[in-house]
Amino acid sequence: MRRAPAHGQALVLALLLAAAVQAQPVRRFALVAGNDEGGSDTRTLRFARDDARKMHGLLVRLGGVAPGDERLLLDKSAKDFLQALTELETGAQAARARGERTALIVYYSGHAKDGSLRLGDSTLDLEALKRRLSAAPADIRIAILDSCRSGALTRTKGARRAPAFAIDAGATREARGLVILTSSSADEDSQESDLLGGSYFSHHLASGLMGDADRSGDGQVTLFEAYSHAYARTVADTADSSAGPQHPTFSYDLAGNGDLVLTDLRGRDEGLLVPRTAPAGAYYFVSPGGLVVAELDKAVDTERRLGLAPGTYTVKRRMPDRLRIGEAEVRRGRTTVLDESQLRDAPFSDDPVKGVPPQPRALRTYWTLGLAGGYHSFFDAPTRENLFLSTPLLGLEVGLHHYFRENWRWDFDLSLGARQATLELPTLSGPRYRYSLLTVGTSLVAEWPFGPVAPFVGVRLAYLLTGRDFEDPSLPDQFYAVLTPGLVGGVRWHMSEHFELTGRGRVHYLLYNVDAQRSLGYWELGALVTYRF
Structure with a gap:
């Protein structure tokens, strides 16, 4: 048997080592945060928390992020972040010490303003976050x-406003470094959609990660496939909006070559398969909520696979x-093959999305619980001195808050009061x-x-409900109960992310008809500290 020349052995060894490195799995860590609230000078978002939940679910279900290697933060502060x-x-540092290759993914949906992420009433400086990620102990x-104007973070060397580059996924040197993707440029607002x-x-990024961005058809969605897809679809969908087209941006500082696979649909016995024989076109998958x-x-x-979560979806293909409309049920642990024969022709008036009324960009409904202190008194002096103290x-x-409509509040309250008194009689002091x-x-x-x-x-x-409980057991206790309508007014002060201070006054009317027909009124002044959930 002939021995290969020394330089040939070295070349074979180098190729084997490169293949081994390329095949080395990546340990993924993910921080996903969504904040609908951005402080008192911003308008509450409607879907930031929902976007974060979707992205978190995708990364765990399809993105190879193991439970325990992820954090999902909803309406948390910069300190929590x-x-x-x-x-x-x-965790990433410990994994690298064991020789594992690591990736750290940070996703944020919410407000950004004046060069900072706005997490409730707290802020996180974008440049500080970039420096922190640059120094993070992960390979990539x-x-x-x-978030709005998030492209300010990519106004550095290497930034692009369009996906005008490609990375060779077959290269032997794995990419290491920092990549930043943003939803809009430095002077643009990021827009939400009621129908989406x-x-x-985030919608197009998530849809791409589920398989729509897999243009190569290899069952894997890489980072730059996902971004290129989200860029093109975001620009197209916002081109005719009142705010104008929205241009995602990216910034990359990578050493080496190669791309990172974000989601892998290969070998999964779950999801939806659109077979090669199905007609070409754009397919939409609509939830029961529209x-x-x-x-x-x-x-x-071509055959296309979509990593849909288990559930029943309305399938729509626009001609x-x-x-063409039908239903597809994705079952857990099974791949559902879309059957074109099960779709029916329908007019545009039967569009399952068109029939969903756009909801106003209202503030998110939330609850508060408060502890109140106050004072109750009747306007009429004789009444408050002898009858109702x-x-x-x-x-x-x-x-x-914001249940019926934006900036409306529905309150439920319970108050107790008591005091010791003496019943004043015309000629002498009565019983206590x-x-x-x-x-x-x-x-x-x-x-x-x-x-x-x-x-x-x-x-x-x-x-x-009022009552007199006499110390003398021979005297019967007295009670009086009545429904009273009234008015309330005051001021609420948002002190922090969770605590509010309220001062308010109430005036009420009642008809007293025990011993005489009298119209009475009373007032209440109070203050309360509330906790926002």
């Missing part, structure tokens, strides 16, 4: 920012003069008794936010 990042960096770091149930950029979950652009004589109050209040008061009420108020301060007015209906 950095703490979670530290935990993942520690990927930042995906879906998310932002344009939202477009994913899209797929199929060419002639020049009509629609002035009384301090302590109570609990629950508020449901304990006067008690209970009010249970509900209010509907409208607010007008001005930064952190929001004045409000509204209507209230309360059930008032």
